Amino acid sequence: MKLAIFIVLFTAYIGYSVVVYTKGTKSDINFSKTEQAQINRGKLLFQQYNCTSCHQLYGLGGYLGPELTTAYSDKNRGETYMRAFLKNGGNRMPDFHLQDKDIDALISFLKYVDETAVTYKKK
Ligand code: HEC
Structure with missing residues (x-):
């Protein structure tokens, strides 16, 4: 009996994992080598400045x-809006005195996150 329950749960877990890992992210987006390098640099900066302490990506992070996650494609926010915050900070958002090339990298990273977050977006 215990074995039967184990097999049922294990099969369900495998099925669930396959769905999550194949449908959760879009894998047919292609980036050039330069874009990829830029995205990676942006990701590193995002970690270095600990942006996650205040912002969530894919539902994880500070509040x-x-x-x-979807700021880039959000019609009320988008690239120009985000750049303004990265350049000057906000009322509560700190001004990190980022160089323009670092802002470019962070934007590339956030654009990438937006593009890959297919199931996260509300239809
Ligand atoms: C101390 C907390 C804090 C940290 C750290 C922080 N932010 Fe923010 N950020 C905010 C707040 C709060 C806002 C909303 C505007 C305001 O109140 O200043 C904001 C706004 C933004 C916006 C505008 C998007 C929107 O929906 O309003 C972007 C883009 C952004 N932050 C990116 C970043 C990035 C990238 C980093 C890391 C380099 C970062 N933030 C670090 C608190 C923070």
């Missing part, structure tokens, strides 16, 4: 700032 002081707005979630950033």
